[in-house]
Structure formats: C-alpha cells, structure tokens
Amino acid sequence: MLLAVSGGPDSTALMHAAAALRGATGVSVQVATVDHGLRAGSDAEAEAVGQAARTLGLPHAILPWSGPKPGTGLQDAARNARYALLAAHAEAVGAGLVLTAHTQDDQAETVLMRLAAGSGLAGLAGMPAERGLAPGLTLGRPFLHLPKSALLAWCAARGIPYLHDPANANPRFARARLRASWPALEREGLTPARLARLAERAARDEAALRSAAERAFDTARRPGAPGGAILCLEGAAxxxxxxxxxxxxxxxxxxxxxxxxRRLERLEALVLESLLPALRRGVPVRRTLAGLLVAAEADGTVSLAPAPPRRRRAAGAALAAGVPELLGNGDTPAYIGEVCTDGPEQPRGMSVLGVAHAKD
Structure with missing residues (x-):
C-alpha cells in the first residue's frame, strides 16, 4: 500500500502506525509526498518526510507538481494534481491501496464547506471512508472516524515530531476561515462529531435514493432510441x-x-420546474442541460439527444451575481451524482457531487 504523507501530525501518525503494523500484516508499505511547489521550503519539507520514512524502513518518493499553477481555484487544482500523482505512483510501484490521513475534523470542515456552497444530500455525505481512485486502485481513509486531537495526543505520547503547514491558517482559503470559526460554532453545539454524524446520515439516505433512482431508470427506459435521440424514457413512469x-x-x-x-440547481430547475410539471399536465416541453436536449413529447415519451449548437451569452451577463470573497461564492458549484469530486477530474459523462477543496 502507498501512504500519502505531507509531514503534518495526521499523516505522520499514519506513517508511524503503518510502520508499527507492517510486520504483523505482512503488507508492503511505501510512502509518497506530493510537493506542490507553492511556497519556499516545500522541497525541504518533502525531503524531511523522506528522511523520517527511511528511518522507519519505508521507501519514500517525492512527487513534484510541475508546470504552471492557476491564478484561481488553486486548492481544487492542487487536489486534482495530488490524486493524479498518487494514482500514477501507486501504479508504478504496484500498490493497490492508497491511504490518506483525513480525520473527523476534515470531514466536518468538508460538510460545512459543501453546506455553504448549497450542496444536496450527496455533497453533505462528505468524504467516503473508501472509494475507487483508479482501475484496480482503492483510496482509503482509516482515520476518518477519529478526531484530530487523538492523533496529536498519539504523536505527543511517543515524541513523534511533525511539520506545521502555514496554509492551514491562511485566511485566503475558505477551509482556514472555517477553522477560525470553530470555537463559536462549538459553543452553539455544532461540533465536528455532529457534522461527521450528519455526513453518515446523508450518505445513508443518498445511497437509498440513488438505489431507488437506478431501479426507476431501468423501469422507465424504453428500448431503442428513434431519430437522433441517445435514449428514451417512459414519461408516465x-x-x-x-x-x-x-x-x-x-x-x-x-x-x-x-x-x-451539471450544477444541482440547474438540474432541479429542469426536473422540478419544467419536466415533471409538463409530464403531469400532459404537455410537451423542451429544455437543454449538460450539452443535451431533454424533450417531453405529447405522447409522454422523454428523449435525450445532443443539444443543437447555440451562441454563448456574454460572460458578464452569465456571471452577474455574487461576491467572490464570501464563503461559497466563486468556488466550485454544488453537483449531484455518483462520484464525489475528491479525486482526479472525472471523464465527460460522469456526474459529480459536492464541492471539492484541497483537503478532500
């Protein structure tokens, strides 16, 4: 297995725990540190992690994020790069499992950020404890149920040193601004443990709704797709x-x-404000979303076909509202779907959910 270790207390605890358990499990353990190159001294920090790993008898690799960095959406881009680099290195060394050290506190922050961005149940489910990262490769988060304080205490009890990332307190990033608000939130009862429990409940309910939707899709789908349609559904169903x-x-x-x-609010507008009312009244309707034309015909058939080309509206008109510096504005929008955006960018045709941020 491959451990993603940045050198902070959480991932350092992960590395030491894996080293201690290695003999009992017989699992081959390797360590990788992604050097994002976003601040002076990051290369030295990555090398310090490498030295600590080698002291424990663990092979270590530094994975540099090279090339130009975006001026906006930096944490999202860093997250995508990090998982892509880890997946590629895991394949190179023959690892079938990548472990990260996300904690209950990270999960709570993720839920808060997605709540601020207007996510639905799927986004509020937060980060899963386990998911596919690439074909034949699983991403696991064994500490997701543990508070960060437990890992800090574990390192302190063993005299294990670790690094401090200044970005964790940089108010430029929404996640850091949320961390500063924890004392006030906890006084009102909004604790990380309760937000993590909300994530579990949201994940449970979303899974049930998704399963029901899959059965409904199989029932409603009509064989064949006449004309230029890609697929057709039975509107009455x-x-x-x-x-x-x-x-x-x-x-x-x-x-x-x-x-x-697609954005969740646009999907809601299509389905709840246009398609379902038209089907229930028995009138035709045509709408476009996600590059597709969704049409309900007079006979009740719902078809999906490639949308015809159209002129793009002026960027100024499309980006009218919102104050970018406010939490949730200017960030990645909320989505609904099957795959959480806490890994590499998904290929076209796969819907995504939630709001992805660098810690995810």
Whole structure:
C-alpha cells in the first residue's frame, strides 16, 4: 500500500502506525509526498518526510507538481494534481491501496464547506471512508472516524515530531476561515462529531435514493432510441416518482447519455420546474442541460439527444451575481451524482457531487 504523507501530525501518525503494523500484516508499505511547489521550503519539507520514512524502513518518493499553477481555484487544482500523482505512483510501484490521513475534523470542515456552497444530500455525505481512485486502485481513509486531537495526543505520547503547514491558517482559503470559526460554532453545539454524524446520515439516505433512482431508470427506459435521440424514457413512469427519486433518475439518464457535469440547481430547475410539471399536465416541453436536449413529447415519451449548437451569452451577463470573497461564492458549484469530486477530474459523462477543496 502507498501512504500519502505531507509531514503534518495526521499523516505522520499514519506513517508511524503503518510502520508499527507492517510486520504483523505482512503488507508492503511505501510512502509518497506530493510537493506542490507553492511556497519556499516545500522541497525541504518533502525531503524531511523522506528522511523520517527511511528511518522507519519505508521507501519514500517525492512527487513534484510541475508546470504552471492557476491564478484561481488553486486548492481544487492542487487536489486534482495530488490524486493524479498518487494514482500514477501507486501504479508504478504496484500498490493497490492508497491511504490518506483525513480525520473527523476534515470531514466536518468538508460538510460545512459543501453546506455553504448549497450542496444536496450527496455533497453533505462528505468524504467516503473508501472509494475507487483508479482501475484496480482503492483510496482509503482509516482515520476518518477519529478526531484530530487523538492523533496529536498519539504523536505527543511517543515524541513523534511533525511539520506545521502555514496554509492551514491562511485566511485566503475558505477551509482556514472555517477553522477560525470553530470555537463559536462549538459553543452553539455544532461540533465536528455532529457534522461527521450528519455526513453518515446523508450518505445513508443518498445511497437509498440513488438505489431507488437506478431501479426507476431501468423501469422507465424504453428500448431503442428513434431519430437522433441517445435514449428514451417512459414519461408516465417518471411522473409517478417522488420528486427526489425523479431528480436522481434524470441525473442518471443525463450521465448515461454522456452529459457534462451539471450544477444541482440547474438540474432541479429542469426536473422540478419544467419536466415533471409538463409530464403531469400532459404537455410537451423542451429544455437543454449538460450539452443535451431533454424533450417531453405529447405522447409522454422523454428523449435525450445532443443539444443543437447555440451562441454563448456574454460572460458578464452569465456571471452577474455574487461576491467572490464570501464563503461559497466563486468556488466550485454544488453537483449531484455518483462520484464525489475528491479525486482526479472525472471523464465527460460522469456526474459529480459536492464541492471539492484541497483537503478532500
């Protein structure tokens, strides 16, 4: 297995715990540190992690994020680069498992950030304890149920040194601004443990709704796709569904038809404000979303086809509202779908959920 170790207390605890358990499990353990190159001294910090890993008898590699860095969305870009580099290195060394040291505190911050960005249940489910990172490669988070304080105490009890990342307190980043608000939030009862429990409940309910939507999709799908349609659905079956299930059923249909990732609010506008009311009244409607034309015909058939080309509206009109420096504005929008954006960018046609940030 490959450990992602930045040198902070959480990942340092992960490295020492894995080294201690290595003999008992017989698992081959390697360590990698991604050097994002975003501040002076990051290369020396990565090398310090390498020295600590070698002291424990663990092979270590530094994975540099090279090339130009974006002026906006830096943490999202860093996250995507980090997982891509880890996945490539895992493949190179033959690892089937990548472990990160995300804690309950990280999960709580993720839920808060997604709440601020307007995510639905799928986004509020936070980070999963385990998910696929690439074909044949699993990403695991064994500390997701532990508070950060437990890992700090574990390192302190053993005299294990670790690094401090100044970005964790940089108010430029939303996650750091949220950390500064924890004392006030906890006084009102909004603790990391309660937010982590919310994530578990949201994940449980989202899984049930997604399963119901998959069954509904299989029932509603019509064989064949006449004309230029990619797939067709039985409108009467869709109209009979609860709104939450119908929303996810159409989201699934958009993904199966090759639609681009879409904002949750736009999906809601399509399904709840246009498509379902039209189907329930028996009137036709045509709307576009995610590069697809979604049409309900007079006979009740719902078809998905490539959207016709159209002129782009002026960027100024499309970006009218919002104050970028406020939490949740200017960040990655909320999505609904099957895959959480806490890894490499997904290929076209796969819907994503939540709001991704560098710590995810």
């Amino acid at each position: 869709l109209a009979a569904l609860p709104d939450a299930v119908a929303l996810r059923c159409i989201d699934l249909a958009l993904s199966r038809a090759g639609g681009a990732p």
